[in-house]
Amino acid sequence: MENPVLIFFIFLPFLAAFLIPLLNLFWDQGKTIVLFLVSFVLMLLALIIVINPPQSTQYIPGGWYPVDNIPVGIHLVGDGLSRFMLLIINSIAFLCAIYAIPYVKMFTGQKYFYTLFFLQLAGLNGVVLAGDMFNLFVFMEVTAKASYALVAFGVRKTEIEAAFKYQVMGGLATLFMLFGIAMLYWMTSTLNMADISVVLRNNHAENTNVIHFTQLFFLAGVAIKAAMIPFHAWLPDAHSSAPSPVSAMLSGVVIKVLGIYVILRLFINVFAPSEFLSMVIAVLGGVSMTAGVILAIGAWDLKRLLAYHSISQMGYVLMGIGIGMGVIAGGGSPTTVALTFTGALFHMINHAVFKGLLFLTAGSIEYSTDTLDLRKMGGLARYMPLTMVASFAASMAIAGIPPFNGFFSKFAIIVAAIQGGYHFRAALGLLVGILTLASFVKFQRYAFFGTPRPGVTLKHTPLLMKVSMVTMAVLCLIMSLFIFPEVRAVFLDPAVNTLLETTDYALKQI
Amino acid sequence: MTLYILCFILLLTGLYGLLISRNIIKIVISLTIVEISIFLMLILIGYIGGALAPVIFQEEVLPHQAVVDPLPQTMVLTAIVIALATNSMILTMAIRLYKKYGTFDIHEISKLKG
Numbered sequence: 001m002e003n004p005v006l007i008f009f010i011f012l013p014f015l016a017a018f019l020i021p022l023l024n025l026f027w028d029q030g031k032t033i034v035l036f037l038v039s040f041v042l043m044l045l046a047l048i049i050v051i052n053p054p055q056s057t058q059y060i061p062g063g064w065y066p067v068d069n070i071p072v073g074i075h076l077v078g079d080g081l082s083r084f085m086l087l088i089i090n091s092i093a094f095l096c097a098i099y100a101i102p103y104v105k106m107f108t109g110q111k112y113f114y115t116l117f118f119l120q121l122a123g124l125n126g127v128v129l130a131g132d133m134f135n136l137f138v139f140m141e142v143t144a145k146a147s148y149a150l151v152a153f154g155v156r157k158t159e160i161e162a163a164f165k166y167q168v169m170g171g172l173a174t175l176f177m178l179f180g181i182a183m184l185y186w187m188t189s190t191l192n193m194a195d196i197s198v199v200l201r202n203n204h205a206e207n208t209n210v211i212h213f214t215q216l217f218f219l220a221g222v223a224i225k226a227a228m229i230p231f232h233a234w235l236p237d238a239h240s241s242a243p244s245p246v247s248a249m250l251s252g253v254v255i256k257v258l259g260i261y262v263i264l265r266l267f268i269n270v271f272a273p274s275e276f277l278s279m280v281i282a283v284l285g286g287v288s289m290t291a292g293v294i295l296a297i298g299a300w301d302l303k304r305l306l307a308y309h310s311i312s313q314m315g316y317v318l319m320g321i322g323i324g325m326g327v328i329a330g331g332g333s334p335t336t337v338a339l340t341f342t343g344a345l346f347h348m349i350n351h352a353v354f355k356g357l358l359f360l361t362a363g364s365i366e367y368s369t370d371t372l373d374l375r376k377m378g379g380l381a382r383y384m385p386l387t388m389v390a391s392f393a394a395s396m397a398i399a400g401i402p403p404f405n406g407f408f409s410k411f412a413i414i415v416a417a418i419q420g421g422y423h424f425r426a427a428l429g430l431l432v433g434i435l436t437l438a439s440f441v442k443f444q445r446y447a448f449f450g451t452p453r454p455g456v457t458l459k460h461t462p463l464l465m466k467v468s469m470v471t472m473a474v475l476c477l478i479m480s481l482f483i484f485p486e487v488r489a490v491f492l493d494p495a496v497n498t499l500l501e502t503t504d505y506a507l508k509q510i
Numbered sequence: 511m512t513l514y515i516l517c518f519i520l521l522l523t524g525l526y527g528l529l530i531s532r533n534i535i536k537i538v539i540s541l542t543i544v545e546i547s548i549f550l551m552l553i554l555i556g557y558i559g560g561a562l563a564p565v566i567f568q569e570e571v572l573p574h575q576a577v578v579d580p581l582p583q584t585m586v587l588t589a590i591v592i593a594l595a596t597n598s599m600i601l602t603m604a605i606r607l608y609k610k611y612g613t614f615d616i617h618e619i620s621k622l623k624g
Binding site for chain 1 (some may be wrong): 528599607
């Protein structure tokens with residue numbers, strides 16, 4: 001009936017977070033070992049529950065079981081979508097963790113870095129497992145607090161400034177979410193997501209206007225967290241100022257979990273998808289996709305370029321979701337819906353891998369050359385062949401060049417857009433793909449080719465950083481296997497099925 | 511209803527302050543005003559005029575006696591603790607910013623451009 005493994009995704013990182021500073025008092029190597037072991041165990045657990053899904057999807061800590069089928073306690077829900085997100089979070093976190101071991105040696109207070117890293121991880125796992133709105137809010141705040149501190153970890157001028165900006169915007173976003181939660185509680189007198197969905201469905205006609213009002217607040221909050229274009233101002237600063245493994249976590253995981261996952265959960269499973277909302281989400285996605293890539297072409301700071309691409313690629317995912325919701329609301333064919341959601345989720349996991357990898361290679365370049373300005377680089381291919389190969393694989397993947405994973409997910413979204421009758425959005429998707437390729441050609445050209453600058457001294461990239469980068473580069477290639485139905489059935493289909501159920505999801509939970 | 515509208519006006523006041531103020535400390539204050547308005551609204555949602563506090567006494571509560579909804583109150587307590595962390599952290603950042611730049615004016619603190 002219950003699935004106690006879910007609680008470990010929250011409990012283990014919290015334990016590790018507070019164990020590390022204590023352990024550090026009398027054992028110097030302890031923090032590294034705890035970091036490695038805990039993140040490795042979490043990744044294995046996530047992989048196990050994805051490949052071998054447990055019978056029950058719920059865990060109720062404390063034993064506060066539902067009374068007369070009305071949920072009263074805290075529910076942790078690990079359904080298909082949550083398990084899929086857990087896999088993304090914990091695998092990227094593991095790879096970032098082993099990359100961080102040599103990387104954070106440049107900072108003082110490494111134990112606090114590890115503590116904050118685990119707090120962030122605990123918050124992220126909590127967000128995807130939360131079955132009620134208030135826990136969603138609390139875990140969003142836990143993640144956000146840890147992220148603010150990690151962005152400011154270097155305590156230089158720009159980092160503090162970026163962290164302050166991030167804090168104001170992020171604080172406003174979670175407050176909007178809290179306002180939405182308050183409105184939902186007012187309407188439905190419950191906080192459990194499944195229960196809210198049932199209550200809203202039963203008296204749907206009564207308060208449509210109030211529901212729209214609430215949805216707009218949620219959308220504003222989530223759009224800030226996902227850095228959709230009118231709300232994006234904090235992202236390029238925060239993601240480019242943070243230490244590289246943190247940038248990889250922020251771009252690869254945090255904006256997906258706090259942004260896209262919450263949109264999926266709220267607007268598909270809790271509220272029924274509506275024509276109006278699908279339009280808003282698809283337009284937000286389309287605008288971010290186009291504007292993000294145009295801003296990226298003009299950027300000369302390597303990490304800032306990558307950060308703008310995060311906005312652009314999240315735009316793809318959001319546009320895919322918008323198209324899927326539009327087709328559901330318009331009563332279109334279920335195969336089109338399934339294709340869009342598969343494309344969107346596939347692109348999400350792909351983006352986690354290749355954008356994570358790009359930030360790690362940027363970190364490796366920064367580690368060796370002490371600069372992130374593309375104009376000051378050149379000829380690095382000779383000195384860092386491994387970094388060059390890894391970054392080449394990731395660049396081809398993000399630009400959508402065929403044998404790499406990015407091609408298939410973008411292709412799925414574009415085909416789904418054509419099937420759903422949204423030809424303009426499909427054309428936009430293709431155009432942005434070409435612009436993405438252009439900007440990554442620029443990155444490769446300036447960083448790795450051309451003549452080396454005279455008089456540069458290069459540091460050697462440590463082994464653990466190389467291991468992490470090579471693993472991700474290999475993942476970029478082998479994740480193309482997801483297009484085969486047998487592989488897709490294990491990784492993607494359970495998540496897509498959760499989304500296809502829309503609000504029927506609630507009936508299963510209660 | 512008037513109370514809810516006043517709450518919403520308080521929220522809008524906070525948002526307005528957040529948009530127009532140039533001083534970092536005023537931005538933090540505006541953010542706090544938004545916070546407080548939402549807490550007030552949560553409390554108001556659970557409030558019933560003339561009802562008992564949600565505490566179980568030894569004596570039997572009469573069946574027709576209304577009790578205030580305790581859930582929003584616990585939510586607000588949690589949210590206040592979170593807000594404490596937010597405020598202390600954001601003020602720490604403000605102090606650090608002041609030490610680095612020597613000013614509280616956000617127009618002068620602009621090494622990064624969105």
